[in-house]
Amino acid sequence: xxxxxxxxxxxxxxxxxxxxxxxxxxxxxxxxxxxxxxxxxxxxxxxxxxxxxxxxxxxxxxxxxxxxxxxxxxxxxxxxxxxxxxxxxxxxxxxxxxxxxxxxxxxxxxxxxxxxxxxxxxxxxxxxxxxxxxxxxxxxxxxxxxxxxxxxxxxxxxxxxxxxxxxxxxxxxxxxxxxxxxxxxxxxxxxxxxxxxxxxxxxxxxxxxxxxxxxxxxxxxxxxxxxxxxxxxxxxxxxxxxxxxxxxxxxxxxxxxxxxxxxxxxxxxxxxxxxxxxxxxxxxxxxxxxxxxxxxxxxxxxxxxxxxxxxxxxxxxxxxxxxxxx
Numbered sequence: 484x485x486x487x488x489x490x491x492x493x494x495x496x497x498x499x500x501x502x503x504x505x506x507x508x509x510x511x512x513x514x515x516x517x518x519x520x521x522x523x524x525x526x527x528x529x530x531x532x533x534x535x536x537x538x539x540x541x542x543x544x545x546x547x548x549x550x551x552x553x554x555x556x557x558x559x560x561x562x563x564x565x566x567x568x569x570x571x572x573x574x575x576x577x578x579x580x581x582x583x584x585x586x587x588x589x590x591x592x593x594x595x596x597x598x599x600x601x602x603x604x605x606x607x608x609x610x611x612x613x614x615x616x617x618x619x620x621x622x623x624x625x626x627x628x629x630x631x632x633x634x635x636x637x638x639x640x641x642x643x644x645x646x647x648x649x650x651x652x653x654x655x656x657x658x659x660x661x662x663x664x665x666x667x668x669x670x671x672x673x674x675x676x677x678x679x680x681x682x683x684x685x686x687x688x689x690x691x692x693x694x695x696x697x698x699x700x701x702x703x704x705x706x707x708x709x710x711x712x713x714x715x716x717x718x719x720x721x722x723x724x725x726x727x728x729x730x731x732x733x734x735x736x737x738x739x740x741x742x743x744x745x746x747x748x749x750x751x752x753x754x755x756x757x758x759x760x761x762x763x764x765x766x767x768x769x770x771x772x773x774x775x776x777x778x779x780x781x782x783x784x785x786x787x788x789x790x791x792x793x794x795x796x797x798x799x800x801x802x803x804x805x806x807x808x809x
Contacts, residue, residue: 628698
């Protein structure tokens, strides 16, 4: 969602900027004299310039005006532009790339292989690669662990039973009355373009806690819903803290080995490095550090979580876990 929307915004920005640019062609002296003398109107001035406007500009206008109207009329596009506009500005102002290189990356206007800046080599040492050793399975009588893996829950706190399932937005089941004969959103959820109702998520987690014997949990993120065009930091923090409190209550004394998904950030997918000062992500890492330690991680993981939501810890003797943002 984010990448196509960002590209759409860049195209819209360049189209509109190009169209509204003032064309500084000189106006003939006789035209000025006629205007001053009141012999012609503004329409005559437009016609005097018409012959100097190149056809590609008109074609560009014909493409950009419907696009502008589409963006004005559709809240999703406007919301996405609002979410990601600062990213576009940041890239355009700070990227050490030429115009050609930026267009090659963004729109595939030219082959990236044509630009040396996009090509690099990784030199491996001369030492030959050791032959692979197939892993040996443990003996049947070896001790076993029962591991629960929770991932991509995507709980929608705005889910509304009876609402429209197949809407024009990327996320539905949030409102509206379906047309006669069309399916409406079920109470427990729907297979349409919908995320999971909070009561369904809680019921599933409670059922697992009641019937399964679990040693620990792999917990790999993506908790918020897919309304990526209309999210805020407060929305993401609410989803993280609310869902993680469910887990604390339902799975007491269980350790959750957590990692962060692409949907926890606001805007979605963006995890800027510390060198980006205008949109620091420390607000999220602070919430994750508190929440993950509350879910059982040792306190010595806090510093690395605050640096970049990564950590390593020992699960069992001889069994080390490494958690990274991928």
